[in-house]
Amino acid sequence: xxxxxxxxxxxxxxxxxxxxxxxxxxGCVFGFVGPNGAGxxxxxxxxxxxxxxxxxxxxxxxxxxxxxxxxxxKRIGYMPDFFGVYDQFKTIEYLHFYGASxxxxxxxxxxxxxxxLELVNLSDKKDAYVDTLSRGMKQRLCLARCLxxxxxxxxxxxxxxGLDPRARIEMREILKELKAMGKTIxxxxxxxxxxxxxxxxxxxxxxxxxxxxxxxxxxxxxxxxKRVLYVRLLDRLDEAESFLRDQxxxxxxxxxxxxxxxxxxxxxxxxxxxxxxxxSSGYRVVSFSEAQTNLEDVFLEITKGGENVV
Amino acid sequence: MSQIQAGGGLRHWRxxxxxxxxDKEFRLRMRTSRAMWALFFYLFVIGAMTFGFIxxxxxxxxxxxxxFDPSQSRLMFYFICVVQLGLVAFMAPGLTAxxxxxxxEKQTLNLLLTTQQSSTTxxxxxxxxxxxxxxxxxxxxxxxxxxxxxxxxxSPKQLLxxxxxxxxxxxxxxxxxxxxxxxxxxxxxxVIVTYGATLFIFAGTGFLYLLMSQVMEMxxxxxxxxxxxxxxxxxxxxxAWNPVAAMFSIFDDSITEQVFMTRGGSxxxxxxxxxxxxxxxxxxAIIAIVMAIRYIRPxxxxxxxxxx
Ligand SMILES: Nc1ncnc2c1ncn2[C@@H]1O[C@H](COP(=O)(O)OP(=O)(O)O)[C@@H](O)[C@H]1O
Ligand SMILES: [Mg+2]
Numbered sequence: 001x002x003x004x005x006x007x008x009x010x011x012x013x014x015x016x017x018x019x020x021x022x023x024x025x026x027g028c029v030f031g032f033v034g035p036n037g038a039g040x041x042x043x044x045x046x047x048x049x050x051x052x053x054x055x056x057x058x059x060x061x062x063x064x065x066x067x068x069x070x071x072x073x074k075r076i077g078y079m080p081d082f083f084g085v086y087d088q089f090k091t092i093e094y095l096h097f098y099g100a101s102x103x104x105x106x107x108x109x110x111x112x113x114x115x116x117l118e119l120v121n122l123s124d125k126k127d128a129y130v131d132t133l134s135r136g137m138k139q140r141l142c143l144a145r146c147l148x149x150x151x152x153x154x155x156x157x158x159x160x161x162g163l164d165p166r167a168r169i170e171m172r173e174i175l176k177e178l179k180a181m182g183k184t185i186x187x188x189x190x191x192x193x194x195x196x197x198x199x200x201x202x203x204x205x206x207x208x209x210x211x212x213x214x215x216x217x218x219x220x221x222x223x224x225x226k227r228v229l230y231v232r233l234l235d236r237l238d239e240a241e242s243f244l245r246d247q248x249x250x251x252x253x254x255x256x257x258x259x260x261x262x263x264x265x266x267x268x269x270x271x272x273x274x275x276x277x278x279x280s281s282g283y284r285v286v287s288f289s290e291a292q293t294n295l296e297d298v299f300l301e302i303t304k305g306g307e308n309v310v
Numbered sequence: 311m312s313q314i315q316a317g318g319g320l321r322h323w324r325x326x327x328x329x330x331x332x333d334k335e336f337r338l339r340m341r342t343s344r345a346m347w348a349l350f351f352y353l354f355v356i357g358a359m360t361f362g363f364i365x366x367x368x369x370x371x372x373x374x375x376x377x378f379d380p381s382q383s384r385l386m387f388y389f390i391c392v393v394q395l396g397l398v399a400f401m402a403p404g405l406t407a408x409x410x411x412x413x414x415e416k417q418t419l420n421l422l423l424t425t426q427q428s429s430t431t432x433x434x435x436x437x438x439x440x441x442x443x444x445x446x447x448x449x450x451x452x453x454x455x456x457x458x459x460x461x462x463x464x465s466p467k468q469l470l471x472x473x474x475x476x477x478x479x480x481x482x483x484x485x486x487x488x489x490x491x492x493x494x495x496x497x498x499x500x501v502i503v504t505y506g507a508t509l510f511i512f513a514g515t516g517f518l519y520l521l522m523s524q525v526m527e528m529x530x531x532x533x534x535x536x537x538x539x540x541x542x543x544x545x546x547x548x549x550a551w552n553p554v555a556a557m558f559s560i561f562d563d564s565i566t567e568q569v570f571m572t573r574g575g576s577x578x579x580x581x582x583x584x585x586x587x588x589x590x591x592x593x594x595a596i597i598a599i600v601m602a603i604r605y606i607r608p609x610x611x612x613x614x615x616x617x618x
Contacts, residue, residue, distance in 0.1 A: 048424055052608040066610035070426065078424045084417035086334070088341040100330035101425035145421070 001026045001153055001184040002047065007056035009042050009208075016042045018208035019056070024186060024201075026152070029179050031199035032188040039208040040188040041081050044157050047186070048078040060153060074102075077146030081157040081188075085138060087131035091122060094130050095144060102149035109148075116144040120174055136167030143174060154178065156187040172198060228291040229271070232259035234284040243281060247274060261291060329431055331422070335439035345443065348405075352397060352447045359393045360386070360454050380463035387458045388561065391472055394451065395479065395557060399512055401444060402480050403504035406487025408497040409436045410606060415497055429603045437481075437488050437599070444480045448473065471560050475584070479553055482591045483508055485598035492602040515551040519569075522548060546570035549583060556587035 002024040009017040017039045024030045032040050045051045046058055049069040057064060063071040086094065092113060099109040117123045120140035125133060133141060139159060146154055159175075160168045175198055179185060189195050195202065196216060203213040233240055241260055244250055249270055251263035264271065275288050328336075339345055363386055410433075413419040422432065458464050487504045494500040526542035546569040549555045559565045559582055570579040 045420075048420075050420055050423060050608065052610050069607075069610070070428075073424050073426060076424065078420075080417070080420050082417050083421060086338060086418060088338045093337075097330055097334050098421070098425060100333070101422070101427050103426050142421075149426075 001028070001061060002030075002186065003057070003059040004043075004047075005057045007043065007046065007058055008054045009039070009046060009051065010054045016208055017046075017054075020205070020208075020210050022203060022210065022213070024184060026184050027182055028201060029175075029185045029187065029199045031195035031202040032186055032205065033190070033195065033202055034188075034205035035190055038190075038205045040190075040205060041157050043205070044078075044155050044186070044188060045080070047072075047155055048076060048080075049073055050078075074149065075151050076153045076155055077149070077151040078155045079142050079146050079157060079159055081161065083142055085130040085133075085141070087129065089130050090127050091117070091130055091133070091141060092126040094141065095148060098145045099148040104149060112148065116147055119147070119177065120144045121170065134167075136163050136170065139163060139167070139171065140174065143171075147178075152184055154183050154185045154187075156185065158188055158190070160189065227264045227266075227271070229262040229264050229274075229288065230259055230291040231262060231278070231288050232286040234286055236283060240278070240283050243278070243283070247277065250274075258286075329427070329435060331427055331432055331435040332439055335435060336442070339439065339443060348401065348443075349447060349450065352401065353450060355397060356390065356393055356451050356454055360390055360457065363389050364457070380461060382463075383458050383461035384463035387455070387464045387468075388558075390451075390454060390458070391557060392554065394448065394476060395553060398444070398448070398476055398479055399483065399508050399553075401447065402440075402483035403487050403501065403508050405440045405444060406437070406484040407491050407501040407504040409440060409488060410491040410602075411494060411497040411500045412491070414495060423607055429606045433488060433492070433599060433602045433606060437484055440484055440487075441477075441480055444484070445477065448476050448480075468561065472557065475557055475560060478588065478591070482595045483511075485595040485602070489598040489602045492606050511551065512553060515548060516554065519545060519548040519552065519555075543570040543579075546579070546583070547586065550581075550586035551590060553587065556584040559583035 002022065004020055004022040007017055007020045007022075008015065020039075020043060032044070034040055042051065046053050046065065047060060049065050049072050052066065059065070060072045061075045063075070065072050086097075089097065095113045095116060096106075096109055099113065100106070104112070114123065114126075117126055120143055122133075122137060122140060122144065125137060130138070130141065143156075143159065146156075156175075160171050163171060175185065175187070179198065187195060187199065199216065201214060202216055204211050231240070231244070237255065237260065241253055241255060244253060244260065244262055249264060249266040251265060253263070254261040264274070266274065275285070278285055278288070367382055367386070410419065413422065455469060459466075483504070486507050487500070490500040490503045490507075491497070494503065522545045523542075526545060530542060546566075549569045555565065555569065559569075563582070566579045566581075566583045569583060
């Protein structure tokens with residue numbers, strides 16, 4: 001769906017993108033992660049035909065963005081990191097306008113737009129003026145706007161930024177639905193956990209270069225990032241704590257009332273051995289689980305330095 | 311209210327003529343109170359100036375009677391036309407210098423540019439909708455001109471010509487406004503540059519003409535050969551860039567002769583001022599529009615580095 005080869009972009013003397021290669025297959029949800037100023041938005045606006053690449057080739061659905069921009073535009077739904085709305089429009093007029101701008105006949109729009117509003121949970125706001133919508137609603141409206149011409153590829157630049165947690169969850173639910181619809185999605189964020197659950201692959205970009213890419217779990221194991229295990233015990237917590245401290249690959253320990261958080265550097269094999277060790281030593285383990293993987297740590301690890309990245 | 315079933319053919323034509331961008335521009339412009347205030351301001355200025363003029367003319371004893379005669383009526387027509395031209399010069403940049411940069415500042419431009427609307431459609435629709443509104447302003451002043459017809463001295467043809475002239479000036483200033491709005495990222499800069507260009511077109515060209523005629527007269531008088539104003543008649547082409555001079559040349563041919571220094575001579579002036587004005591500024595407007603269309607989207611290099 002996307003083929004980027006040796007893409008660079010310079011603003012004056014500043015090189016914002018330094019030779020990115022990236023291919024994204026059809027139907028893939030790709031997370032584009034990197035700190036602010038890394039070059040995510042620049043890359044995405046080139047994909048959206050809004051900026052010309054300085055060098056390199058960028059193709060969407062087989063069409064080169066510089067040679068067939070109109071064909072590319074037909075296939076993409078672009079949601080910029082910052083966008084405005086025409087305040088004087090009602091929600092439904094707003095969608096009709098963009099629908100018409102993509103050449104969709106009125107009769108078709110009449111049928112399509114209520115479905116889109118349904119998808120982004122804005123059906124009850126269809127006659128509200130756009131400037132009365134909350135930020136989260138505007139964000140969802142913009143997402144609906146991206147979908148009016150049923151594009152194959154969605155380019156979403158920080159769609160969850162500036163949203164409160166509830167609005168983020170709503171946004172995530174919608175994106176899951178879109179994924180289920182078979183759309184190819186490239187979605188950026190400067191916060192990795194935000195993407196973790198829904199993306200198939202991530203690419204980490206820093207200072208205009210791709211420093212890591214692949215499947216999330218691949219990247220995690222490549223980096224041998226500490227797992228956080230949570231061990232819940234019926235009793236003898238103090239003894240268990242000192243027992244764990246003496247085991248190999250165990251890092252920091254954190255106690256709460258019922259259990260212990262264990263920062264663990266081992267892989268599955270060692271982890272299984274650790275559990276057996278606990279049980280054979282007579283500790284009454286209620287549960288032994290991987291605590292929510294702290295992807296923030298993964299991200300910090302990745303961007304800290306490239307030496308342990310393949 | 312507008313749900314009346316129009317014929318299929320009519321609807322077909324409507325969809326051909328009114329593209330989504332134009333439709334949006336028309337709707338949104340009329341939803342702001344700015345449109346109403348602009349109309350109010352425009353009519354107020356032109357009305358107040360006209361009545362002020364009539365008041366002065368009737369209060370001041372001018373020869374025989376203190377009522378209007380055709381020559382005074384013609385004078386008033388000229389006066390209203392100059393006021394109108396001034397208002398056009400004032401409104402046209404204001405209405406067009408922000409149409410692209412304004413969308414860029416409101417961050418709606420990117421969304422518009424990723425749709426299937428072509429750069430040409432976007433630029434021309436923006437220009438056309440601004441012009442339509444300006445035309446509405448100008449046409450709404452027609453009742454003021456009826457005062458002139460009451461007293462005679464002006465033919466309907468002259469009125470029609472001068473209205474066409476206003477429209478042309480609006481197209482020119484509007485095209486420049488849209489070009490600057492496309493080139494400059496900020497509306498503020500675009501507005502200033504557009505007003506600057508307008509000022510040059512209105513005052514700068516006139517000043518340049520007067521300056522050149524002084525300079526040429528001096529040099530000609532001091533040179534050994536006989537003094538003949540017709541030798542530097544070419545400076546009349548500078549006057550042809552001035553809208554006020556061009557407008558008066560529509561009313562009165564002798565202005566052209568005067569400007570080209572051919573008055574009383576045997577050779578006719580090369581071209582009427584307004585004709586040259588039309589030719590010159592048509593080129594300016596076309597170049598401005600073409601450039602705006604080219605620069606609204608990124609320009610991709612046409613090098614063949616697609617493969618290799
Ligand atoms: N139009 C521009 N002119 C100059 N510099 C720019 C422009 N757009 C982006 N940049 C610079 O390019 C770098 C990458 O920006 P961006 O792609 O927006 O990063 P990200 O989206 O990853 O936060 C930044 O340092 C930014 O300042
Ligand atoms: Mg960004």
